[in-house]
Amino acid sequence: MxxxxxxxxxxxKLFNKKDKTAEVSAAAPEMTREQALVAEVSRLGxxxxxxxxxxxxxxxxxxxxxxxxxxxxxxxxxxxxEGVGCVEDHIEVENPEPEAVFYTVQKGDSxxxxxxxxxxxxxxxxAIFEANKPMLSHPDKIxxxxxxxxxxx
Numbered sequence: 829m830x831x832x833x834x835x836x837x838x839x840x841k842l843f844n845k846k847d848k849t850a851e852v853s854a855a856a857p858e859m860t861r862e863q864a865l866v867a868e869v870s871r872l873g874x875x876x877x878x879x880x881x882x883x884x885x886x887x888x889x890x891x892x893x894x895x896x897x898x899x900x901x902x903x904x905x906x907x908x909x910e911g912v913g914c915v916e917d918h919i920e921v922e923n924p925e926p927e928a929v930f931y932t933v934q935k936g937d938s939x940x941x942x943x944x945x946x947x948x949x950x951x952x953x954x955a956i957f958e959a960n961k962p963m964l965s966h967p968d969k970i971x972x973x974x975x976x977x978x979x980x981x
Contacts, residue, residue, distance in 0.1 A: 831886070832915045832930065834907035838973025842868060843911045865906055872962045874902050876919070881906065886914040894922050897959070900930075900977050905963055908974055928959060928977040935972045946978050955979060 842864045859867065865881045875898055882888040887906050893899050899919045907915045931942060939953035947955075957967045959977045964970065 830917050832903050832907055832917060832975075834912055834914060834975055835932070835973035836911060836913040838971065839908040839910040839912065840868065841910050843909070865909065868909065869902055869905050872901075872905055874898055874905060874962075876902055883912075886916050887912050888916045888918065890918040892920045892922065896921050896925050896927050897977075897979075900928055901960075901963065904930075904960070904975055904977060908963065926980055928979045931976050931978050933970050933972055933974045933976060937970065937972070939967045939970065942976070942978070 843861055861883050862881050865883065865887060866879055869876065869879060869881075874893075876891040876893045878891045880890040889902065889906055891902075893902065899917070899921050902919065903915050903917055906912060929946070931946070933942075939956050940950035943953040943956055944950040953967060956976060956978060957964055959979045964976075970976070
C-alpha cells in the first residue's frame with residue numbers, strides 16, 4: 829500500500845477535458861471519470877474483487893487481488909491515464925510476493941535500452957514487456973512519461 833506518482837499530462841486519454849465525464853462512444857451512455865477508470869481495469873482483464881475507485885486530487889483504489897503483479901498492473905493501468913497525477917493504493921494482496929520496481933520512460937528509451945540499464949542485458953526486454961501486459965500491446969509502443977513495472981529476478 830502506498831502512494832504512486834505519475835505524469836499527469838501523459839497516458840491514455842479517457843477523460844473529456846471540458847467536464848468531469850469520460851469520453852465514450854456516441855452509442856454508449858455518459859460515464860463518470862471513476863466509472864471510466866473501473867472500465868479501463870475491466871477492459872484490460874486485470875483480476876480484482878470489490879474494485880472501488882475514488883477520484884479527487886488523486887485516484888484512490890481499493891480491492892482485493894491474488895498477487896502483487898496484478899496489484900501493480902492495476903496501479904499502472906489507473907496511473908498511466910492522462911489527467912491522473914497519483915494513485916493511492918489500498919489494494920489487499922492475498923499472496924504477496926516481492927514487488928517490482930517502477931520505471932518512468934524517458935525520451936529515447938526502448939525496452940531493450942531499459943533492459944540493459946536494469947538487467948545488464950538488452951535481450952531481456954521481453955521480461956519487461958510481459959510484466960506490463962495487457963497495458964502494453966507491443967514492445968515498441970512505449971512513450972515518455974509512461975510508468976512501467978520492472979520485475980526483480
